[in-house]
Amino acid sequence: MMKLETAAETPSCLKITDMIRDYAVIQALDSQLGSFCAFLRLSLWLVMTKQLQARRLDGIDHNPWVEFVKLASEADVVNLGQGFPDFPPPDFAVEAFQHAISGDFMLNQYTKAFGYPPLTKILASFFGKLLGQDIDPLKNVLVTVGAYGALFTAFQALVDEGDEVIIIEPFFDCYEPMTLMAGGRPVFVSLKPSPNQDGELDSSSNWQLDPTELASKFTSRTKALILNTPNNPLGKVFSRAELELVASLCQQHDVVCITDEVYQWLVYDGCQHISIATLPGMWERTLTIGSAGKTFSATGWKVGWVLGPDSLLRHLRTVHQNSIFHCPTQGQAAVAQSFEREQLHFGQPSSYFVQLPQAVQRCRDHMMQSLKSVGLKPVVPQGSYFLITDISEFKSKMPNLPGAADEPYDRRFVKWMVKSKGLMAIPVSIFCSVPHQKLFDHYIRFCFMKDESTLQAMDKKLQKWKDELRP
Protein backbone atom coordinates (compact mmCIF):
# COMPACT_ATOMS: atom_id res chain seq x y z
CA MET A 1 0.00 0.00 0.00
CA MET A 2 1.18 3.52 -0.75
CA LYS A 3 2.64 5.24 2.28
CA LEU A 4 0.85 8.42 3.36
CA GLU A 5 3.17 11.29 4.09
CA THR A 6 2.59 13.68 6.94
CA ALA A 7 3.27 17.40 6.75
CA ALA A 8 6.53 16.94 8.67
CA GLU A 9 7.88 14.74 5.89
CA THR A 10 7.10 17.16 3.08
CA PRO A 11 9.49 20.09 3.11
CA SER A 12 9.11 21.38 -0.46
CA CYS A 13 7.42 24.72 -1.22
CA LEU A 14 5.14 23.07 -3.72
CA LYS A 15 3.97 20.71 -1.02
CA ILE A 16 3.18 23.53 1.36
CA THR A 17 1.18 25.38 -1.30
CA ASP A 18 -0.73 22.20 -2.04
CA MET A 19 -1.45 21.79 1.67
CA ILE A 20 -2.71 25.35 2.07
CA ARG A 21 -5.01 24.88 -0.92
CA ASP A 22 -6.22 21.51 0.38
CA TYR A 23 -6.80 22.98 3.81
CA ALA A 24 -8.96 25.72 2.28
CA VAL A 25 -11.05 23.03 0.54
CA ILE A 26 -11.62 21.29 3.90
CA GLN A 27 -12.61 24.57 5.52
CA ALA A 28 -15.14 25.24 2.77
CA LEU A 29 -16.62 21.75 3.16
CA ASP A 30 -16.71 22.19 6.91
CA SER A 31 -18.67 25.43 6.78
CA GLN A 32 -21.20 23.87 4.41
CA LEU A 33 -21.75 20.67 6.35
CA GLY A 34 -21.72 22.15 9.85
CA SER A 35 -20.22 19.84 12.47
CA PHE A 36 -18.20 17.70 10.13
CA CYS A 37 -16.73 14.70 11.90
CA ALA A 38 -13.20 15.44 13.22
CA PHE A 39 -12.02 11.98 12.24
CA LEU A 40 -13.12 12.50 8.66
CA ARG A 41 -11.37 15.85 8.57
CA LEU A 42 -8.17 14.35 9.81
CA SER A 43 -8.22 11.53 7.28
CA LEU A 44 -9.05 13.92 4.46
CA TRP A 45 -6.08 16.07 5.51
CA LEU A 46 -3.82 13.04 5.47
CA VAL A 47 -5.10 11.79 2.11
CA MET A 48 -4.63 15.17 0.49
CA THR A 49 -1.08 15.65 1.72
CA LYS A 50 0.37 12.74 -0.21
CA GLN A 51 3.41 13.64 -2.28
CA LEU A 52 1.59 14.49 -5.48
CA GLN A 53 4.26 14.58 -8.10
CA ALA A 54 6.21 11.49 -9.10
CA ARG A 55 9.76 11.53 -7.76
CA ARG A 56 11.11 11.52 -11.30
CA LEU A 57 9.98 15.15 -11.50
CA ASP A 58 12.05 16.22 -8.51
CA GLY A 59 14.37 19.03 -9.48
CA ILE A 60 12.88 19.56 -12.94
CA ASP A 61 9.55 21.13 -12.06
CA HIS A 62 10.83 24.67 -12.54
CA ASN A 63 11.39 25.54 -16.18
CA PRO A 64 12.82 29.01 -16.95
CA TRP A 65 11.30 28.90 -20.46
CA VAL A 66 7.85 29.57 -19.02
CA GLU A 67 8.98 32.94 -17.69
CA PHE A 68 10.90 33.92 -20.82
CA VAL A 69 8.26 32.83 -23.32
CA LYS A 70 5.75 34.94 -21.36
CA LEU A 71 8.01 37.99 -21.64
CA ALA A 72 7.75 37.78 -25.42
CA SER A 73 4.02 38.54 -25.24
CA GLU A 74 4.60 41.96 -23.66
CA ALA A 75 3.35 44.82 -25.79
CA ASP A 76 5.62 46.16 -28.52
CA VAL A 77 8.34 43.53 -28.16
CA VAL A 78 10.12 42.15 -31.22
CA ASN A 79 10.28 38.45 -30.47
CA LEU A 80 13.65 37.04 -31.46
CA GLY A 81 13.54 34.48 -28.68
CA GLN A 82 11.79 31.20 -29.30
CA GLY A 83 12.86 29.26 -32.39
CA PHE A 84 10.22 29.34 -35.09
CA PRO A 85 9.82 31.08 -38.43
CA ASP A 86 7.27 33.87 -38.61
CA PHE A 87 6.70 33.34 -42.34
CA PRO A 88 4.71 30.60 -44.08
CA PRO A 89 5.97 27.16 -45.05
CA PRO A 90 6.61 26.65 -48.79
CA ASP A 91 3.49 26.54 -50.99
CA PHE A 92 3.97 22.87 -51.86
CA ALA A 93 3.90 21.93 -48.15
CA VAL A 94 0.82 24.05 -47.39
CA GLU A 95 -0.95 22.53 -50.41
CA ALA A 96 0.03 19.06 -49.23
CA PHE A 97 -1.55 19.77 -45.85
CA GLN A 98 -4.70 21.19 -47.47
CA HIS A 99 -4.90 18.10 -49.64
CA ALA A 100 -4.50 15.89 -46.58
CA ILE A 101 -7.42 17.49 -44.77
CA SER A 102 -9.78 17.76 -47.76
CA GLY A 103 -8.89 14.63 -49.73
CA ASP A 104 -9.12 11.00 -48.64
CA PHE A 105 -11.50 10.92 -45.64
CA MET A 106 -9.59 7.95 -44.22
CA LEU A 107 -6.80 10.38 -43.34
CA ASN A 108 -9.10 11.45 -40.49
CA GLN A 109 -8.57 8.03 -38.93
CA TYR A 110 -5.73 6.26 -37.13
CA THR A 111 -2.87 5.10 -39.24
CA LYS A 112 -0.13 2.55 -38.55
CA ALA A 113 1.31 2.99 -35.07
CA PHE A 114 4.94 3.42 -36.17
CA GLY A 115 4.15 5.81 -38.99
CA TYR A 116 1.82 6.50 -41.91
CA PRO A 117 3.14 4.05 -44.55
CA PRO A 118 3.77 6.59 -47.36
CA LEU A 119 5.77 8.65 -44.86
CA THR A 120 7.90 5.81 -43.50
CA LYS A 121 8.47 4.72 -47.11
CA ILE A 122 9.68 8.10 -48.37
CA LEU A 123 11.76 8.72 -45.21
CA ALA A 124 13.41 5.32 -45.78
CA SER A 125 14.19 6.03 -49.41
CA PHE A 126 15.20 9.70 -48.94
CA PHE A 127 17.44 9.17 -45.91
CA GLY A 128 18.61 5.75 -47.08
CA LYS A 129 20.49 7.51 -49.89
CA LEU A 130 21.89 10.18 -47.57
CA LEU A 131 22.99 7.77 -44.87
CA GLY A 132 24.21 5.10 -47.30
CA GLN A 133 21.93 2.46 -45.76
CA ASP A 134 19.28 0.15 -47.08
CA ILE A 135 16.55 1.45 -44.76
CA ASP A 136 13.51 -0.72 -44.10
CA PRO A 137 10.43 1.50 -43.56
CA LEU A 138 9.02 -0.96 -41.03
CA LYS A 139 12.16 -1.66 -39.01
CA ASN A 140 14.40 1.37 -39.28
CA VAL A 141 11.95 4.29 -39.14
CA LEU A 142 9.69 5.49 -36.35
CA VAL A 143 7.45 8.55 -36.75
CA THR A 144 6.97 10.57 -33.57
CA VAL A 145 5.28 13.71 -32.26
CA GLY A 146 8.02 16.07 -33.36
CA ALA A 147 11.71 15.61 -32.65
CA TYR A 148 10.77 16.17 -29.00
CA GLY A 149 8.76 12.95 -29.14
CA ALA A 150 11.67 11.14 -30.77
CA LEU A 151 14.08 12.30 -28.07
CA PHE A 152 11.71 11.36 -25.25
CA THR A 153 11.06 7.93 -26.73
CA ALA A 154 14.79 7.32 -27.18
CA PHE A 155 15.66 8.27 -23.59
CA GLN A 156 12.81 6.18 -22.17
CA ALA A 157 13.75 3.20 -24.30
CA LEU A 158 17.49 3.15 -23.64
CA VAL A 159 18.40 4.91 -20.41
CA ASP A 160 18.13 2.96 -17.21
CA GLU A 161 18.34 3.89 -13.54
CA GLY A 162 21.92 5.10 -12.91
CA ASP A 163 23.02 5.09 -16.55
CA GLU A 164 25.18 8.03 -17.56
CA VAL A 165 24.38 10.18 -20.58
CA ILE A 166 27.03 12.53 -21.96
CA ILE A 167 25.59 15.90 -22.93
CA ILE A 168 27.63 18.47 -24.85
CA GLU A 169 26.91 21.98 -23.60
CA PRO A 170 25.52 24.46 -24.37
CA PHE A 171 22.70 22.03 -25.23
CA PHE A 172 19.06 22.01 -26.32
CA ASP A 173 17.64 22.23 -22.85
CA CYS A 174 15.32 19.18 -22.79
CA TYR A 175 18.21 16.69 -22.92
CA GLU A 176 18.91 17.09 -19.21
CA PRO A 177 15.34 16.61 -17.85
CA MET A 178 14.73 13.77 -20.30
CA THR A 179 17.83 11.98 -18.97
CA LEU A 180 16.69 12.57 -15.39
CA MET A 181 13.11 11.42 -16.03
CA ALA A 182 14.49 8.16 -17.38
CA GLY A 183 16.50 7.73 -14.16
CA GLY A 184 19.82 8.52 -15.85
CA ARG A 185 22.67 10.77 -14.75
CA PRO A 186 23.64 13.62 -17.08
CA VAL A 187 27.40 14.10 -17.51
CA PHE A 188 28.28 17.42 -19.07
CA VAL A 189 31.18 18.41 -21.26
CA SER A 190 31.48 21.97 -22.53
CA LEU A 191 32.33 23.36 -25.93
CA LYS A 192 34.86 26.12 -25.32
CA PRO A 193 35.75 29.04 -27.58
CA SER A 194 39.36 29.46 -28.59
CA PRO A 195 40.56 33.06 -28.08
CA ASN A 196 40.01 35.20 -31.17
CA GLN A 197 42.16 38.05 -32.43
CA ASP A 198 41.26 41.50 -31.16
CA GLY A 199 38.28 42.95 -33.00
CA GLU A 200 37.62 39.70 -34.84
CA LEU A 201 34.17 38.16 -34.55
CA ASP A 202 34.03 34.81 -32.87
CA SER A 203 32.74 31.90 -34.95
CA SER A 204 30.83 28.87 -33.72
CA SER A 205 33.46 26.70 -35.43
CA ASN A 206 36.01 28.01 -32.88
CA TRP A 207 33.97 26.39 -30.12
CA GLN A 208 35.45 22.97 -29.62
CA LEU A 209 35.58 20.02 -27.29
CA ASP A 210 38.81 19.22 -25.51
CA PRO A 211 39.46 15.64 -26.70
CA THR A 212 41.08 14.63 -23.38
CA GLU A 213 38.22 16.05 -21.37
CA LEU A 214 35.65 14.37 -23.60
CA ALA A 215 37.41 11.01 -23.28
CA SER A 216 37.49 11.40 -19.48
CA LYS A 217 33.67 11.59 -19.38
CA PHE A 218 33.22 8.02 -20.67
CA THR A 219 32.90 5.40 -17.93
CA SER A 220 31.57 1.87 -17.69
CA ARG A 221 28.16 3.41 -16.83
CA THR A 222 27.97 5.57 -19.96
CA LYS A 223 24.98 4.43 -21.96
CA ALA A 224 24.52 7.20 -24.47
CA LEU A 225 25.97 10.41 -25.81
CA ILE A 226 23.68 13.05 -27.23
CA LEU A 227 25.00 15.02 -30.16
CA ASN A 228 23.29 18.00 -31.76
CA THR A 229 24.60 19.17 -35.10
CA PRO A 230 23.94 21.88 -36.20
CA ASN A 231 23.79 22.85 -32.57
CA ASN A 232 21.14 24.88 -30.79
CA PRO A 233 21.94 27.47 -29.35
CA LEU A 234 25.44 27.96 -30.78
CA GLY A 235 24.89 27.20 -34.47
CA LYS A 236 27.99 25.01 -34.50
CA VAL A 237 28.23 22.42 -37.28
CA PHE A 238 30.46 19.57 -36.11
CA SER A 239 33.34 18.84 -38.49
CA ARG A 240 34.21 15.37 -39.75
CA ALA A 241 37.25 15.24 -37.44
CA GLU A 242 35.11 16.12 -34.42
CA LEU A 243 32.52 13.52 -35.36
CA GLU A 244 35.26 10.92 -35.84
CA LEU A 245 36.48 11.59 -32.31
CA VAL A 246 32.96 11.18 -30.88
CA ALA A 247 32.41 8.06 -33.00
CA SER A 248 35.62 6.39 -31.92
CA LEU A 249 34.87 7.02 -28.22
CA CYS A 250 31.32 5.68 -28.61
CA GLN A 251 32.69 2.53 -30.24
CA GLN A 252 35.49 2.12 -27.72
CA HIS A 253 33.06 2.34 -24.79
CA ASP A 254 30.08 0.65 -26.42
CA VAL A 255 27.90 3.74 -26.20
CA VAL A 256 24.79 4.64 -28.22
CA CYS A 257 24.88 7.97 -30.04
CA ILE A 258 21.58 9.86 -30.13
CA THR A 259 22.05 12.52 -32.78
CA ASP A 260 19.63 15.40 -33.05
CA GLU A 261 19.93 16.71 -36.62
CA VAL A 262 16.77 18.79 -36.87
CA TYR A 263 18.66 21.72 -38.44
CA GLN A 264 20.50 19.61 -40.99
CA TRP A 265 19.33 21.67 -43.99
CA LEU A 266 20.23 24.98 -42.36
CA VAL A 267 23.98 25.28 -42.97
CA TYR A 268 25.77 28.33 -44.32
CA ASP A 269 29.00 29.57 -45.87
CA GLY A 270 29.37 26.38 -47.91
CA CYS A 271 29.57 24.34 -44.74
CA GLN A 272 28.54 20.68 -44.95
CA HIS A 273 26.31 18.83 -42.53
CA ILE A 274 27.62 15.33 -41.81
CA SER A 275 25.44 12.69 -40.17
CA ILE A 276 27.48 10.72 -37.66
CA ALA A 277 25.54 7.60 -38.70
CA THR A 278 27.47 7.68 -42.01
CA LEU A 279 30.84 7.16 -40.30
CA PRO A 280 32.21 3.61 -40.35
CA GLY A 281 30.69 1.41 -37.64
CA MET A 282 28.23 4.09 -36.47
CA TRP A 283 24.90 3.14 -38.09
CA GLU A 284 24.62 0.16 -35.71
CA ARG A 285 24.83 2.39 -32.63
CA THR A 286 23.18 5.61 -33.77
CA LEU A 287 19.67 7.03 -33.58
CA THR A 288 19.26 9.89 -36.05
CA ILE A 289 16.48 12.32 -35.19
CA GLY A 290 14.74 14.74 -37.57
CA SER A 291 11.84 17.20 -37.53
CA ALA A 292 9.39 18.22 -40.26
CA GLY A 293 8.81 21.39 -38.25
CA LYS A 294 12.39 22.53 -38.89
CA THR A 295 12.64 20.91 -42.34
CA PHE A 296 9.55 22.55 -43.87
CA SER A 297 9.29 25.64 -41.62
CA ALA A 298 6.13 24.29 -40.02
CA THR A 299 6.91 23.84 -36.33
CA GLY A 300 3.22 23.53 -35.44
CA TRP A 301 2.84 20.30 -37.42
CA LYS A 302 4.88 18.41 -34.83
CA VAL A 303 5.93 15.55 -37.05
CA GLY A 304 9.31 14.05 -36.23
CA TRP A 305 11.15 10.79 -36.81
CA VAL A 306 13.97 8.54 -35.66
CA LEU A 307 16.08 6.44 -37.99
CA GLY A 308 18.31 3.63 -36.80
CA PRO A 309 19.05 -0.07 -36.70
CA ASP A 310 16.25 -2.44 -35.74
CA SER A 311 18.23 -3.56 -32.67
CA LEU A 312 17.74 -0.06 -31.20
CA LEU A 313 14.46 0.95 -32.81
CA ARG A 314 12.58 -2.11 -31.55
CA HIS A 315 12.92 -0.70 -28.00
CA LEU A 316 11.70 2.72 -29.08
CA ARG A 317 8.71 1.05 -30.70
CA THR A 318 7.86 -0.56 -27.35
CA VAL A 319 7.83 2.85 -25.67
CA HIS A 320 5.88 4.43 -28.52
CA GLN A 321 3.32 1.63 -28.59
CA ASN A 322 2.71 2.00 -24.87
CA SER A 323 2.55 5.78 -24.75
CA ILE A 324 1.65 7.74 -27.90
CA PHE A 325 0.70 4.79 -30.13
CA HIS A 326 -0.40 6.86 -33.16
CA CYS A 327 0.71 10.25 -34.40
CA PRO A 328 -1.82 12.47 -36.23
CA THR A 329 -2.34 11.08 -39.74
CA GLN A 330 -2.95 14.23 -41.79
CA GLY A 331 0.29 15.94 -40.75
CA GLN A 332 2.19 12.77 -41.68
CA ALA A 333 0.49 12.67 -45.09
CA ALA A 334 1.49 16.29 -45.72
CA VAL A 335 5.10 15.59 -44.73
CA ALA A 336 5.18 12.48 -46.93
CA GLN A 337 4.03 14.47 -49.96
CA SER A 338 6.50 17.27 -49.20
CA PHE A 339 9.41 14.83 -49.05
CA GLU A 340 8.24 13.19 -52.29
CA ARG A 341 8.41 16.62 -53.91
CA GLU A 342 11.86 17.29 -52.45
CA GLN A 343 13.14 13.95 -53.65
CA LEU A 344 12.25 14.92 -57.22
CA HIS A 345 14.04 18.29 -56.88
CA PHE A 346 16.96 17.09 -54.76
CA GLY A 347 20.16 19.08 -55.25
CA GLN A 348 18.57 21.37 -57.86
CA PRO A 349 18.08 25.14 -57.51
CA SER A 350 14.32 24.49 -57.23
CA SER A 351 14.79 22.37 -54.08
CA TYR A 352 13.53 23.92 -50.84
CA PHE A 353 16.55 22.40 -49.10
CA VAL A 354 18.75 24.47 -51.45
CA GLN A 355 16.67 27.67 -51.35
CA LEU A 356 15.95 27.77 -47.62
CA PRO A 357 19.56 28.02 -46.33
CA GLN A 358 20.32 30.71 -48.92
CA ALA A 359 17.38 32.82 -47.73
CA VAL A 360 18.09 32.19 -44.03
CA GLN A 361 21.77 33.03 -44.46
CA ARG A 362 20.68 36.49 -45.61
CA CYS A 363 18.61 36.83 -42.40
CA ARG A 364 21.65 35.73 -40.37
CA ASP A 365 23.91 38.29 -42.04
CA HIS A 366 21.32 41.03 -41.62
CA MET A 367 20.97 40.28 -37.92
CA MET A 368 24.72 40.08 -37.28
CA GLN A 369 25.27 43.40 -38.96
CA SER A 370 22.50 45.04 -36.92
CA LEU A 371 23.57 43.60 -33.55
CA LYS A 372 27.13 44.79 -34.04
CA SER A 373 25.86 48.35 -34.38
CA VAL A 374 25.01 48.55 -30.65
CA GLY A 375 28.16 46.87 -29.41
CA LEU A 376 26.82 43.33 -29.22
CA LYS A 377 29.28 40.73 -30.49
CA PRO A 378 27.53 37.92 -32.37
CA VAL A 379 29.27 34.57 -32.67
CA VAL A 380 28.96 33.70 -36.37
CA PRO A 381 26.88 30.51 -36.64
CA GLN A 382 27.59 28.00 -39.44
CA GLY A 383 24.20 26.35 -39.01
CA SER A 384 20.76 26.25 -37.32
CA TYR A 385 18.64 29.41 -37.07
CA PHE A 386 20.18 30.77 -33.93
CA LEU A 387 23.16 32.85 -33.03
CA ILE A 388 24.54 33.70 -29.65
CA THR A 389 25.98 37.09 -28.91
CA ASP A 390 28.52 38.17 -26.35
CA ILE A 391 27.26 40.71 -23.81
CA SER A 392 30.46 40.88 -21.69
CA GLU A 393 30.87 44.59 -22.29
CA PHE A 394 27.41 45.25 -20.86
CA LYS A 395 28.21 42.98 -17.95
CA SER A 396 31.19 45.13 -17.01
CA LYS A 397 29.44 48.46 -17.74
CA MET A 398 26.07 47.64 -16.10
CA PRO A 399 26.76 44.85 -13.61
CA ASN A 400 23.87 45.70 -11.31
CA LEU A 401 20.82 45.10 -13.44
CA PRO A 402 17.67 44.38 -11.42
CA GLY A 403 17.06 40.77 -10.39
CA ALA A 404 17.96 38.31 -7.68
CA ALA A 405 21.62 38.39 -6.64
CA ASP A 406 22.11 34.76 -7.62
CA GLU A 407 20.27 35.12 -10.94
CA PRO A 408 22.68 34.60 -13.86
CA TYR A 409 23.54 37.91 -15.57
CA ASP A 410 22.20 36.89 -18.99
CA ARG A 411 18.71 36.36 -17.53
CA ARG A 412 18.72 39.80 -15.91
CA PHE A 413 20.04 41.27 -19.16
CA VAL A 414 17.24 39.74 -21.26
CA LYS A 415 14.58 41.03 -18.86
CA TRP A 416 16.16 44.48 -19.01
CA MET A 417 16.40 44.35 -22.81
CA VAL A 418 12.72 43.35 -23.15
CA LYS A 419 11.56 46.13 -20.82
CA SER A 420 13.82 48.95 -21.93
CA LYS A 421 14.70 48.09 -25.54
CA GLY A 422 11.66 46.06 -26.68
CA LEU A 423 13.78 43.17 -27.94
CA MET A 424 13.39 39.57 -26.87
CA ALA A 425 16.19 36.97 -26.83
CA ILE A 426 16.89 33.89 -24.72
CA PRO A 427 19.62 33.74 -22.04
CA VAL A 428 22.24 31.11 -22.90
CA SER A 429 22.61 29.94 -19.28
CA ILE A 430 19.27 28.15 -19.83
CA PHE A 431 21.16 25.80 -22.15
CA CYS A 432 23.77 24.85 -19.55
CA SER A 433 24.05 22.66 -16.49
CA VAL A 434 23.69 24.58 -13.20
CA PRO A 435 27.39 24.35 -12.22
CA HIS A 436 28.43 25.77 -15.60
CA GLN A 437 25.84 28.54 -15.90
CA LYS A 438 28.31 31.19 -14.75
CA LEU A 439 30.62 30.25 -17.64
CA PHE A 440 27.92 31.10 -20.15
CA ASP A 441 26.05 33.94 -18.47
CA HIS A 442 27.53 36.59 -20.77
CA TYR A 443 25.77 35.27 -23.87
CA ILE A 444 22.21 35.58 -25.15
CA ARG A 445 20.60 33.73 -28.07
CA PHE A 446 18.70 35.31 -30.95
CA CYS A 447 16.58 33.51 -33.55
CA PHE A 448 17.13 34.90 -37.06
CA MET A 449 14.59 32.70 -38.88
CA LYS A 450 12.39 35.76 -39.23
CA ASP A 451 10.51 37.64 -41.88
CA GLU A 452 12.11 40.75 -43.37
CA SER A 453 9.44 42.88 -41.60
CA THR A 454 10.48 41.45 -38.20
CA LEU A 455 14.14 42.13 -38.93
CA GLN A 456 13.23 45.68 -39.91
CA ALA A 457 11.30 46.10 -36.66
CA MET A 458 14.44 44.85 -34.87
CA ASP A 459 16.50 47.43 -36.77
CA LYS A 460 14.23 50.24 -35.57
CA LYS A 461 14.66 49.15 -31.95
CA LEU A 462 18.41 48.85 -32.39
CA GLN A 463 18.61 52.26 -34.05
CA LYS A 464 16.89 53.82 -31.02
CA TRP A 465 19.28 51.94 -28.74
CA LYS A 466 22.23 53.16 -30.83
CA ASP A 467 21.01 56.77 -30.59
CA GLU A 468 20.89 56.46 -26.79
CA LEU A 469 24.46 55.17 -26.78
CA ARG A 470 25.76 58.24 -28.65
CA PRO A 471 27.76 60.57 -26.34
Ligand SMILES: Cc1ncc(COP(=O)(O)O)c(C=O)c1O
Ligand atom coordinates in the same frame (compact mmCIF):
# COMPACT_ATOMS: atom_id res chain seq x y z
C1 LIG B 1 17.88 20.96 -31.28
C2 LIG B 1 16.41 20.74 -31.28
N1 LIG B 1 15.93 19.49 -31.24
C3 LIG B 1 14.61 19.23 -31.24
C4 LIG B 1 13.68 20.26 -31.28
C5 LIG B 1 12.23 19.94 -31.24
O1 LIG B 1 11.72 19.78 -32.54
P1 LIG B 1 10.15 19.53 -32.78
O2 LIG B 1 9.50 20.87 -32.83
O3 LIG B 1 10.08 18.77 -34.06
O4 LIG B 1 9.66 18.71 -31.63
C6 LIG B 1 14.13 21.58 -31.32
C7 LIG B 1 13.16 22.70 -31.30
O5 LIG B 1 13.47 23.84 -31.06
C8 LIG B 1 15.53 21.83 -31.32
O6 LIG B 1 16.02 23.08 -31.34
